[in-house]
Amino acid sequence: MSTQAPTNAHVSRPTGRAPKFDVAVVGAGPAGLAAAAAAADNGARVAVIDSAEQPGGQYWRHRSEAAGAPEAGEFHHGWKQYLGLRARFDAGLADGRITFFPSTSVWMARALSHSDVFALELAPAHGGGQSRVPSIRAASLVLATGGYDRQLPVPGWQLPGVMAAGGIQAFVKQNGMLPGSRFVIAGTGPFLLPVAANITQAGGAVAAVLESASLAGWLPRAHRAAGVPAKAIEGAGYVATFLKHQIPYRVRTVITEILGTDCVTGVRTARVRSTGEAIPGSERELTGIDGVGLGWGFTPQLELPIQLGVETRVDVDGSLVGIVDETGLSSVPGLYLAGEITGVGGAPLSVLEGEIAGRSAAVETLGTRRAKAAGHTATPGHGSSTALDAVTGAERRALARHRGFAEAMHLAHPVPAGWADRLTPETTVCRCEEVSYGELDHAHGELAAEDLRTEKGLTRAGMGWCQGRVCGFAVSCLSAGAGRVGADAVPVPAAAAQSLAQSAKRPVAQPLPLSALRDLED
Numbered sequence: 001m002s003t004q005a006p007t008n009a010h011v012s013r014p015t016g017r018a019p020k021f022d023v024a025v026v027g028a029g030p031a032g033l034a035a036a037a038a039a040a041d042n043g044a045r046v047a048v049i050d051s052a053e054q055p056g057g058q059y060w061r062h063r064s065e066a067a068g069a070p071e072a073g074e075f076h077h078g079w080k081q082y083l084g085l086r087a088r089f090d091a092g093l094a095d096g097r098i099t100f101f102p103s104t105s106v107w108m109a110r111a112l113s114h115s116d117v118f119a120l121e122l123a124p125a126h127g128g129g130q131s132r133v134p135s136i137r138a139a140s141l142v143l144a145t146g147g148y149d150r151q152l153p154v155p156g157w158q159l160p161g162v163m164a165a166g167g168i169q170a171f172v173k174q175n176g177m178l179p180g181s182r183f184v185i186a187g188t189g190p191f192l193l194p195v196a197a198n199i200t201q202a203g204g205a206v207a208a209v210l211e212s213a214s215l216a217g218w219l220p221r222a223h224r225a226a227g228v229p230a231k232a233i234e235g236a237g238y239v240a241t242f243l244k245h246q247i248p249y250r251v252r253t254v255i256t257e258i259l260g261t262d263c264v265t266g267v268r269t270a271r272v273r274s275t276g277e278a279i280p281g282s283e284r285e286l287t288g289i290d291g292v293g294l295g296w297g298f299t300p301q302l303e304l305p306i307q308l309g310v311e312t313r314v315d316v317d318g319s320l321v322g323i324v325d326e327t328g329l330s331s332v333p334g335l336y337l338a339g340e341i342t343g344v345g346g347a348p349l350s351v352l353e354g355e356i357a358g359r360s361a362a363v364e365t366l367g368t369r370r371a372k373a374a375g376h377t378a379t380p381g382h383g384s385s386t387a388l389d390a391v392t393g394a395e396r397r398a399l400a401r402h403r404g405f406a407e408a409m410h411l412a413h414p415v416p417a418g419w420a421d422r423l424t425p426e427t428t429v430c431r432c433e434e435v436s437y438g439e440l441d442h443a444h445g446e447l448a449a450e451d452l453r454t455e456k457g458l459t460r461a462g463m464g465w466c467q468g469r470v471c472g473f474a475v476s477c478l479s480a481g482a483g484r485v486g487a488d489a490v491p492v493p494a495a496a497a498q499s500l501a502q503s504a505k506r507p508v509a510q511p512l513p514l515s516a517l518r519d520l521e522d
C-alpha cells in the first residue's frame, strides 16, 4: 500500500545568493557519509548537512573531536569501515569537492520547478543565531536522515532514569560514561544486545535484558540470517559478553510497570504468551535499578521526504518508509533516499544504500549537464539506465541479502500483542502534553477518534515540543484499536499508512530559532 503525502514541492521562490551544489546530502551517518563519498568520488560538488557536530550518525556517534577526546572505536562495530569512509570524506573536504555544514539542521526542503533544483533551508542545530549559510541549492538531493527509537508507553515510563535504549547507547558512545549504574533493558530486537554489552563495557551492570519475542521466530528464517554471517559473528560476541557478566536474557518477557517515586528504582515484569496475555504466576520484581532502556525498533525520520512528496509504504515492522528503486531514487525526480528511511536494516545496509544513491545522484546530475551542454534535452533524476547500470551484480546481491536479513529480523521481533492492555487510565502516553491513556481511550471509544489526527485534535497528543516523534506510533496504534490482546499489535497497513503519514508530516522538519525565519529570501 502506498500513499502520496500532501506536498509543498514545486513552490517557486527566487534562488538569490544561495550557493549551488551538484548533490546535497542530508545526514552524515553511515548512509550519508557513504553517499557523500561516492558522489564526490564520481566527480560531483557535494554539500553535506548534519545536525550533529561531527560525522558518524547514530551508529558511529563518538567522542568530541573538537575537544580532542581520544576515540579508539572501543564501543563500535565496523569502526574500520567508518575510518575508511571518513578518509574518503575528509579527502573530499580537503580538496573542496565536499562542503560540510555540521551542527546545522535542514528545517525545510522544496523542489523549485522553475529551475529544476532543490532548495534547503538551514538553521543552527543548537542555540540561536543564524546558520553561516542560511540556504543552499542542489541539482540532486540524497536524504539520509536515519531514525530514532520507537517507543511504546508503559506505566511509569516518564520517571527520571527511563530512557530510550538508543539514548543510553548514544550517551555511552558520545561520553564514554553511563547515565546510571544498574540497568534493565527491555523491548524487542537484536539492538537490545549491543546496548547491554556497551553498558558492561563502560563499567555498569545489567540486571536483565527482557525480550518480548520468542527466539523461535528466527527458525523459519534461519537461511536469511545465514546470508549475513557478520551478524552471526556479532551475535556470538554478545553471547560471550552476557555469559561473562552473567546478564540474564529473558525471552517472552515484558515490563508491566516501572517503579519509583522521584526516579526509577525497579521494574515489574511478566512472561507473556504469543497472544499477549501475561502468564499467571510469572510476575516478578527487579529492584535496585536506576536506569531503564526501552526499545521497540526504530522510527524512520521522514519529515523531509514527506515535505517533498515522496511516495511511502508501511514496512513489515509497521514503520512508514520511503519507496525507492534499486538506485535509491524516490518517486520525486532527482531525490534519492538511503539508510533507515527506506526501511530499518542496520548500518551495513545503510552504507551500501548510501554508496549506490550517492553515486547514482552524481552520475545522473553530471550526465544531464553534459547532455544539456551537447544540446540534448534531458531531465535529471529519472532513474536512467546509466545509473542502473552502475549498480553492480555484487551490490544487488548484497542489497538482497541485507534486506532479507532485515525482514527476517522484523518478523522475528514484532511489536508484541497486548501492549495496550498493560496501560492504566493514568498512564501518560504523550509526555510533552501530558495526555493520559484514559483521555485517548475516551476520544477513541466515545468520540470516534480513529486516526492520529483526530486524537491530536481532541486530546492534544503529539502537539507538544517533540511533535509526536515519541508518542506518534503509539497514538496511531491506539486510535486504530491495535495493540490489545486478540487484536493486531499494529494497525493494518492501509490505516497505518494514513495515520503515520499524518504523524510524519511536519512543515518545520527540525526545531529552529526565529532568527532563521528572518533570513528567508522572500
Ligand SMILES: Cc1cc2nc3c(=O)[nH]c(=O)nc-3n(C[C@H](O)[C@H](O)[C@H](O)COP(=O)(O)OP(=O)(O)OC[C@H]3O[C@@H](n4cnc5c(N)ncnc54)[C@H](O)[C@@H]3O)c2cc1C
Pocket: 026, 027, 028, 029, 030, 031, 032, 049, 050, 051, 052, 056, 057, 058, 059, 060, 104, 105, 106, 107, 144, 145, 146, 147, 148, 149, 166, 167, 169, 170, 191, 194, 195, 298, 301, 304, 338, 339, 340, 341, 345, 346, 347, 350, 509, 510
Ligand atoms: C540513538 C541510536 C543509537 C543506535 N545505536 C546502534 C548500535 O549501537 N548498534 C546498531 O547496530 N545500531 C544502532 N542504531 C541503529 C543504527 O544507528 C542505524 O542502523 C544506522 O545508523 C542508520 O544509518 P543512517 O545513516 O540511515 O542514519 P543515522 O545514523 O541515524 O544518521 C542520520 C543523520 O542525519 C542527521 N539528520 C537527521 N535529520 C536531519 C536534518 N533535518 N538536518 C540535518 N541533519 C539531520 C542526524 O543528525 C544523523 O546524524 C542506533 C540508532 C539510534 C537512533
